């Protein structure tokens with residue numbers, strides 16, 4: 001099995017061994033067998049956040065394809081216990097149709113439910129951490145199945161304990177706590193509020209919020225579509241940089257007068273700014289690259305796409321060129337959002 005068949009970038013060489021697990025017992029058995037044999041193990045589900053080397057993966061690739069949702073209602077809230085392999089976007093659609101608020105702004109994100117805690121998926125002002133009540137995991141360190149509460153998961157912007165300690169935990173189920181409501185959660189993202197015609201911080205009808213998010217995402221090539229090469233990506237390639245006070249002041253100083261970077265205060269003195277904005281001002285444009293290979297999406301500068309004949313080596317070369325350009329222009333280091341397999345990201349050194 002080639003990993004290019006399992007990733008949304010359609011990149012990645014052969015798997016040493018490929019196993020697909022459709023029930024929890026099979027997942028646990030496959031992980032324990034690989035660990036007992038001392039074989040490297042790559043967990044994968046939707047393959048939408050993975051950049052796999054052209055050389056492939058020299059061990060077991062385990063695709064988690066478990067299914068099942070159980071539902072428990074208590075007053076105004078409903079708790080769903082969802083198998084890791086359930087596809088995320090259909091779950092969001094079902095929640096919205098069922099009048100359950102809390103994940104409507106995360107519509108259109110590809111991949112599985114079990115991967116959502118890994119990078120604490122987020123979009124349009126919402127993060128999955130806000131609704132996760134617990135994550136059931138297999139701890140490969142101890143071999144035990146246990147439950148982690150939100151505190152144990154260590155969620156931060158596009159990260160978590162799972163991402164910081166890769167490979168330690170296998171997510172088996174995710175417990176989401178949602179609110180019964182005909183209205184969305186308060187809209188926190190200006191572009192979405194404008195699309196919905198509501199004030200920032202107010203609510204919109206639940207289904208309208210989901211539809212507006214999907215429409216905004218389609219416009220940026222951020223909803224998977226076989227017919228649209230702009231969606232052959234891993235989503236945003238870079239996270240938005242979070243700068244400390246000095247770093248942000250230095251960035252403002254380097255900008256031409258009159259230019260003000262987008263900024264979202266983190267509440268602790270640090271400021272998050274926009275990777276896409278920096279990339280564009282460093283001289284990179286939508287569509288730059290090889291129109292038949294690796295190129296920046298024609299709809300969104302933050303997405304790197306494989307338009308047919310690209311390789312992972314070329315993708316990472318373009319990513320490094322962009323990160324280098326941003327560093328040279330603004331002194332800001334961009335970090336990749338997807339998980340790299342078979343490659344390590346080399347931050348741009350100050351001396352280059």
Ligand SMILES: Cc1cc2nc3c(=O)[nH]c(=O)nc-3n(C[C@H](O)[C@H](O)[C@H](O)COP(=O)(O)OP(=O)(O)OC[C@H]3O[C@@H](n4cnc5c(N)ncnc54)[C@H](O)[C@@H]3O)c2cc1C
Pocket residue numbers: 008042043044045046047048049050064084108109110111112113114115116118119120121122123169170171172221222223224231233234235236339
């Ligand atoms: C077009 C597009 C748009 C996107 N938009 C967004 C967005 O708006 N916001 C956002 O946050 N992300 C976005 N993403 C990224 C991606 O969809 C999410 O990160 C998603 O949660 C990945 O799910 P997956 O099942 O595809 O994970 P995979 O790519 O299969 O795996 C990702 C990582 O999670 C690990 N993993 C997967 N399943 C498990 C498990 N059960 N237990 C332990 N580890 C596991 C893998 O080992 C790997 O390290 C986008 C991607 C694409 C292609």
